[in-house]
Amino acid sequence: MSLEKYDVAIIGGGSSGLAALQQLSKLGKQAILLEAGSDIGSKNISGGILYSKKPKKGQVTNVDDLYENFLEDAPYERKITKYILHSTSKNKEYPMDLTEAHDYQSNFGCSVLMNKLNSWFAKQAVENAEKIGGGLIPGVHVKSILWNDQKTIIQTDELEDFEVRAIIAADGVNSEVAEMVGARKKFSPTQLYQGVKIIINLPEELIDERFGINPDEGAAHLFAGDITLNHIGGGFLYTNRDTLSLGAVYHFDSLLKNPTEPYTLIDAMIKNPLVGELIKDTVPIKKEIDKNLPQEEQLRIRFGVAKLIKNWKELRETSLSPSGRQNLIDTGKFKSQEEIEEKLSSIEKQMSEKFGVTFGTDYVEVEYGAKLVPDGKRCRMEHPFFKNILFVGDAAGRGVFVGPRIEGLNVGIDDGVRAANAVARALDSNDFSESSFGKHYSQLLEESPFTLDMKQIDKDYLKIFLDAAKDVPKDIIGSRYGPILKMMSSGTFRGIAVKFANMLGYDKLLPMVESEDTYVKVPIQLAERLGKTVELTYTPSIPTIADRIAGLSYNDDHEPHIKVLNPQTEFMKKLVTLCPAKCYSEEDGKVLIQHEGCVDCGTCSQETQWRHPRGEKGIQYKYG
């Protein structure tokens, strides 16, 4: 029996896989992309900033090179123009402007939401791909890869087996491809960060005003200090067009040492007065319905209130956005801005007079999600290939973590392009051997400026931080980093110091820099000594984790995709705390899993038999 054949299969439809598809199609090569989610983007989540890099040395393919119309047409959120690191301690905060660090070697960096953005990437890529007999199939989960008699065969849960000549594995940080073929071990907690993020609703013009930015600008705020609850890592708050991304990223090792629920880390941020004040909004508060009224009347009131609130929210949100307002007028729904405002206040009047709705202050959370982030300094694959499979982006452990700036999306896109180029050459020469194909790709990655960032400290980048910290009293930093700092702050010595540090290598250096001092103690001192006071003017009603999970959409698979191997290990017991979706519980000293609320983050993959859910199953993010 002959199998259907394709030149290239790309496994995983994230930004990196889609970039590979786009590049291969540009080069006229047939490729087929398999994505497990029911729609492209539904299983993708990121911290939220996509950079376009302008490297000092070497070349990269940026998102705006790969998709020429990116800046005009893509649904990115806001270009980040303001980048501030806040040190926090209780109600004190001390800001440090790091916009220069954000701009360093960068054309731009914009906030993004993955569901929207990846769907757009897919739309661009698929048109070209289909012209040459390739394309994109969502809802397909790759089960195994076989090499039979010179043939490479892909088996999925959903399709007939088919044959390919090469594979690009873009299946993310928990790459099943890497694990099943034995290309690399699962990443260990020291190599990973756990990120948790919530999306918060806030009308567009309130964001402009609150964050002090113009409509074409965006802000990124980073947090260190007591909100880390003594963990290595920090928090972030990015402005999207009409939402905010609020997240916490912590070193997995640090979380294991002192287990804290991921949602507690998010909650700690929400409770911080500075964050709380930035995310607040006006919300309607429903009046309790009189239980003595007839059932039908109660129902009528409930529907009535819900409908009015929905109308109010929609109209308010649209009217607080310049394009939304224009659209209301252009489509003839309203004649003028005044008319919109009148309508809005008449709805408000109805809400309060008819149904006793009042207005208060709170924040509005709309999505909760989690993901593991690979720290490329510690875990990038030395040989990012196996037989005729190339690994890209997160799947190859390639994320750039330097200082507060995290780059992963752009690395993945650039990797995807490099892999596509390597595949194209191999197709032409019909040579898919490791020694030619794999080595060629490996070499292309070595030339990547991102790889250099994962290997070496950049002294110019470091200087930006030292300059930003120049107003900081020497005794705060000095007591902890005295000798290093002295060397670093002098131009001549800095070069030598960085050289020396690079000789030592990241392995030895990181524990010194990525320490409680850096992320917790120094920031707390800074805030307490120099910070200004911010008061929280309301009590945010923070949803419980159960509410958060109940608010997500799932396509439940009755077949569990995770199996506990040994329910009694220390690691498994810590998962009761560390699982962002609280899927684990402990009973009589044994850990049990309920996979139904799983967000596929992979936190537990270390000691479980971990698979992505089958095609179309599992979590479906709306924002991501």
Added chain:
Amino acid sequence: MVDKYRHLYVVVEIEQGQILSVSKEMIGEARRLMDGFNKKYSSKEKVVAIVLGHKIKELSKDLIAIGADSVIYCDHPELNEIRNVIYTKIISQIATDKDIGKQLESEYSEFERPRYMFFAADSIGRHLSSTVLADLDSGLASDINQLVIEDIEMSHQQKTGGTKEVYEKTLEMYRPDFSGFLWTTILCLDNRNPAFKRDYHPQACSIIPGVFESLDPDPTREGQVIEFTPKIDEKDLKVKIISREVIKSEVDFETPRTIVSFGRGIKDDPETNIKLVQDLAKLLNAEIGITLPISKKPFQINTSLESKFMIPDRVIGTSGHKTSAMLYIAAGISGAMQHVWGMKDSGFVVAINPDDDAAIKNECDVFIKGRMEDVIPMLIEEIKKQIQIVEA
């Protein structure tokens, strides 16, 4: 004036030879409305029940006993099961049959169509009402829960060309409006605007089950039974019913005021414990819920109990149902947050658990420390006693 439109036709639905309660309710409401109508307008218009099926003639008596003046039945083997296309055709044939008009009232020869028409707002009736009225080219108001017949005076740019007109015998059809403005009244009015004059009859609606009351059957009531012979076109029988299975959600967490749930606490003797829960639920007229782990069938029990209780349909929690029962009894449930989310809105929560530290302790109004196999029999006994006292 001689009316072209007369009578109220009620499309009756039957299920396995039984008249559905919503159909009985519609006839009851039709009776009340037409009694008022005939008195007000000194008229003799009728409540006419339409029933389609096979071997259903006997039902005519029942329909008359609960308020119908006339029954038009259509008996044919092809009508044994409801199929929309053929049912639509035949109901339209009946509605436009002038001979029937004559049989209903020999003195009126100008009869063209019914004045009003009722359907049930269940899934079959909603579908049928829309296709029949599309066929009859008149309007339809869906999901109605209040009806009034009145003369109304109105002027309308479209309907009356701006002049004031009196619409006599107009059926005002009310439904709750989701926008919160009390009720919406739906009218189905003829166009009297000279520019595009046309009639909209029958005035039809589908009626929400359970809203109106049916009348007590009066076997002495008399009425007329008319057989209608349908014209069946083979091409309307393309849809064949090969087999029929009633898929009814076995589990209902909406109606009962009490829910008894069990979790892994049944583990020492699962079968006995489930039976205890069953007894308790029966006594309290409660539905039975489970926690998510139970749906994964962690214990070996007999298959009939397993297929009845250890099923995803019964799960209460984040990946199942949410309930706001008046009384919630959690037996042998530890209180995992996934489960708590589904029951925390309950009015009064009783938890039975041998473990003092169980998380459910923080979520309940009464915590009974003990194994369910010990506690439930005592509860059952006590409840029985209390029921006797209350009943006495």
